[in-house]
Amino acid sequence: AQSVTQLDSQVPVFEEAPVELRCNYSSSVSVYLFWYVQYPNQGLQLLLKYLSGSTLVKGINGFEAEFNKSQTSFHLRKPSVHISDTAEYFCAVSDGGHTGRRALTFGSGTRLQVQP
Amino acid sequence: NAGVMQNPRHLVRRRGQEARLRCSPMKGHSHVYWYRQLPEEGLKFMVYLQKENIIDESGMPKERFSAEFPKEGPSILRIQQVVRGDSAAYFCASSPGASEGYEQYFGPGTRLTVT
Numbered sequence: 001a002q003s004v005t006q007l008d009s010q011v012p013v014f015e016e017a018p019v020e021l022r023c024n025y026s027s028s029v030s031v032y033l034f035w036y037v038q039y040p041n042q043g044l045q046l047l048l049k050y051l052s053g054s055t056l057v058k059g060i061n062g063f064e065a066e067f068n069k070s071q072t073s074f075h076l077r078k079p080s081v082h083i084s085d086t087a088e089y090f091c092a093v094s095d096g097g098h099t100g101r102r103a104l105t106f107g108s109g110t111r112l113q114v115q116p
Numbered sequence: 117n118a119g120v121m122q123n124p125r126h127l128v129r130r131r132g133q134e135a136r137l138r139c140s141p142m143k144g145h146s147h148v149y150w151y152r153q154l155p156e157e158g159l160k161f162m163v164y165l166q167k168e169n170i171i172d173e174s175g176m177p178k179e180r181f182s183a184e185f186p187k188e189g190p191s192i193l194r195i196q197q198v199v200r201g202d203s204a205a206y207f208c209a210s211s212p213g214a215s216e217g218y219e220q221y222f223g224p225g226t227r228l229t230v231t
Contacts (some may be wrong), residue, residue, distance in 0.1 A: 004158075036222075043120070043207055043222040044159070090158055102211070103149065103172060104220060106158035 007105035021076040023091035030096035120223035135195040141210030
């Protein structure tokens with residue numbers, strides 16, 4: 001069984017400061033990893049994904065994440081945040097490989113609050 | 117290209133009534149997933165369907181819940197005899213296929229309130 005742990009339920013940060021949202025996972029099989037953003041009363045939008053290859057993944061809106069297999073982590077970073085980045089961020093995993101189970105297992109979310 | 121459509125966006129039902137939630141996947145997508153988000157929690161997988169087939173229903177409650185994705189028309193998540201604990205946001209996601217990018221595109225969700 002897979003599980004995802006997002007260590008911080010809320011992260012307050014000032015505008016233009018850097019931010020890191022932490023995500024750790026556990027799985028007995030290879031995984032694909034995702035970060036999604038959810039704005040209030042909206043669905044989820046994909047920020048970035050790791051399937052294979054380079055462990056540093058760049059996504060939309062200036063976000064990036066690094067896959068660390070030894071630490072089973074996939075932390076999300078942005079060097080300078082904007083007020084508009086205020087939202088809920090979800091880390092998710094699914095089975096890797098062509099025959100893997102496609103359902104996503106989500107973490108409980110991190111609320112990023114960007115203050116002026 | 118329209119995104120994933122869900123309707124209704126908001127649904128209020130009294131205890132014991134039935135709730136029907138609809139999901140139209142993106143054009144060209146034949147895979148649909150349903151997730152439930154309880155207040156202050158992450159999303160939990162419920163069911164994965166392809167046209168006319170249920171592929172994985174390991175997250176579906178054993179009673180009162182059912183899902184279908186007919187050859188024509190939207191996918192339907194049906195909850196019979198709703199209870200207050202069913203109040204949640206229900207999200208549908210679609211993908212073009214299990215081996216194409218693996219990305220799931222989410223709809224805006226249906227917020228079910230059981231009174």
